Amino acid sequence: MSSQISEATTNRLSVYLRCLNELDAAGVRAVSSKTLAEQFDLNAPQIRKDLAHFGELGVRGVGYYVKDLKRQLRHILGLDRHLKVAIMGAGNLGLALADYPGFRQEGFGIAALFDNLRDKVGQQSRAGVPIYDIKELRKIARRDQIVIAVIAVPLSSAQAVVDKVVAAGIKAILNFSPGALRAPDDVKLKNVDLTVSLESLSFYLAREASGDDT
Amino acid sequence: MSSQISEATTNRLSVYLRCLNELDAAGVRAVSSKTLAEQFDLNAPQIRKDLAHFGELGVRGVGYYVKDLKRQLRHILGLDRHLKVAIMGAGNLGLALADYPGFRQEGFGIAALFDNLRDKVGQQSRAGVPIYDIKELRKIARRDQIVIAVIAVPLSSAQAVVDKVVAAGIKAILNFSPGALRAPDDVKLKNVDLTVSLESLSFYLAREASGDDT
DNA sequence: GATTGTGAATGACTTCACAGCT
DNA sequence: AGCTGTGAAGTCATTCACAATC
Missing domain, CATH: 3.40.50.720 (NAD(P)-binding Rossmann-like Domain)
Structure with a gap:
């Protein structure tokens, strides 16, 4: 089931997580792939594809809930253990x-x-x-x-x-x-x-x- | 003329150069792309393609002269100046x-x-x-x-x-x-x-x- | 109306197969 | 015979376009 995830993708996941931490600290609730993409020089579908590997992490019409996605990414990256x-x-x-x-x-x-x-x-x-x-x-x-x-x-x-x-x-x-x-x-x-x-x-x-x- | 060289390629050039330094130190005269490829886990045509971007650096039937290629790579990578x-x-x-x-x-x-x-x-x-x-x-x-x-x-x-x-x-x-x-x-x-x-x-x-x- | 999730199209890189030298 | 240089084929990754959803 787990289609192979490329190293390029996992590296980006790390970058997303870092960005989400900042957004969370700034009190932002939700963020769209478009907004995220502007932070680095990626395009939005790239981000959506990356995240879609791990299920439906976003909400259509809304974007991604920051706290939620952050927790998911931490789990995906195996960072929820010491x-x-x-x-x-x-x-x-x-x-x-x-x-x-x-x-x-x-x-x-x-x-x-x-x-x-x-x-x-x-x-x-x-x-x-x-x-x-x-x-x-x-x-x-x-x-x-x-x-x-x-x-x-x-x-x-x-x-x-x-x-x-x-x-x-x-x-x-x-x-x-x-x-x-x-x-x-x-x-x-x-x-x-x-x-x-x-x-x-x-x-x-x-x-x-x-x-x-x- | 200079068709864009990818970062992946330039990174490999560095690796080749390091390997050539070792071969040179060991007194090896010439090396084939096949032999080089075995050192890392690349395949031989990859190496030939990488090098071919910069002219005909090898000799057909023989391979690449170690000292020669080393000098060429140092020049290509801009390492021949301090x-x-x-x-x-x-x-x-x-x-x-x-x-x-x-x-x-x-x-x-x-x-x-x-x-x-x-x-x-x-x-x-x-x-x-x-x-x-x-x-x-x-x-x-x-x-x-x-x-x-x-x-x-x-x-x-x-x-x-x-x-x-x-x-x-x-x-x-x-x-x-x-x-x-x-x-x-x-x-x-x-x-x-x-x-x-x-x-x-x-x-x-x-x-x-x-x-x-x- | 806005934004995700995704099949299809594009593009980039790698590998193959073989022609061309030495 | 041996090995490079390279067009063609194949593979992988990114980008696009749009249907599905909230």
């Missing part, structure tokens, strides 16, 4: 991510940092996320019910860390290390490749500089 | 990004951090990137020839900072703050939305948990 996140690597990036406010919204909780350096183990991030030895991953993951791992270790150890994460039974990974990592099919691996992002900007700049129209 | 990057916001994330090794490869240089807090201005990151007052952006950007800005400030000030970046004549922005920011059409704005990424993983987990096949 999701515990572990961050692998307590270097600059790992520590920054551990305390990143955006990660604490919407029911996510950063439960633990993992590293293999003696100095770091036993310490904690500024906001108080404890740093454990990576050897304890399996134990802590089970104890704290960690379901998502963020990879913020150097490239050289990234694959080994992913393997440990997988072995600990974690099924969702957000990877910040560059390059292609391998994980079993039943593990969802999402890459945030900062080098690729920067290079894509560089490409744009290079194009602008030389001949281009539009 | 690109100076500024990071807006010297908080946890900004400081981590300033020292992130991945940002230093391939000709990028982090030239400056900007913040508006007195304590921070005049300091520097661990790796030695100086922190300037954001009021000096225009001056420093011109002096250091900064062409890319990374937005790592809290959401509340993100739009204002983008406006300043645009006013300083910077045409490429990598945005880490959540939500939609506005910039003129001639400025390339690329979003790295960590909340959206996490929520997309959450969606996957929610699907697995309830009914789903394949």
Whole structure:
């Protein structure tokens, strides 16, 4: 029954939810797909199609009730339970991510940092996320019910860390290390490749500089 | 002449380049699209199409010469000149990004951090990137020839900072703050939305948990 | 009257199949 | 023989147009 939902769609659902939170905070009761579409540069049928995948979430002639749709989206995105996140690597990036406010919204909780350096183990991030030895991953993951791992270790150890994460039974990974990592099919691996992002900007700049129209 | 190149394509070019660097380091002379394709999960014609946008980069019957293609890709991506990057916001994330090794490869240089807090201005990151007052952006950007800005400030000030970046004549922005920011059409704005990424993983987990096949 | 939900049309990207070099 | 470059076919995603509903 559940026709495959594309990643592009789920990403947009997140964006809608964020927008609904703002509308709700502003006391808005209902919103039309047209109004929503104007906020980003999407068109209205796109939004309706996205939402229609999950049933008849709107009311014809009226639009979508903000509180209602918000609750539905939270459920669809699986945000109506507390999701515990572990961050692998307590270097600059790992520590920054551990305390990143955006990660604490919407029911996510950063439960633990993992590293293999003696100095770091036993310490904690500024906001108080404890740093454990990576050897304890399996134990802590089970104890704290960690379901998502963020990879913020150097490239050289990234694959080994992913393997440990997988072995600990974690099924969702957000990877910040560059390059292609391998994980079993039943593990969802999402890459945030900062080098690729920067290079894509560089490409744009290079194009602008030389001949281009539009 | 320059038929529009999609973002998906340019992202793959980055990935190819990274792979070529490894092959080159390993002393490999030439590589076929088939061999390249096996590294990631792409198929060979995809790679050939991507490269063919930019001329006849390969040699029939042989494949692509590694050093040659590497140089070509660096040129296509605009990496054969030194690109100076500024990071807006010297908080946890900004400081981590300033020292992130991945940002230093391939000709990028982090030239400056900007913040508006007195304590921070005049300091520097661990790796030695100086922190300037954001009021000096225009001056420093011109002096250091900064062409890319990374937005790592809290959401509340993100739009204002983008406006300043645009006013300083910077045409490429990598945005880490959540939500939609506005910039003129001639400025390339690329979003790295960590909340959206996490929520997309959450969606996957929610699907697995309830009914789903394949 | 307004706005959703949706089949049909369009457009974009990917894959295939093979002609064309080396 | 081997592998690239590319038109054609196929697949997936977006946009349109309108019937169904409130």
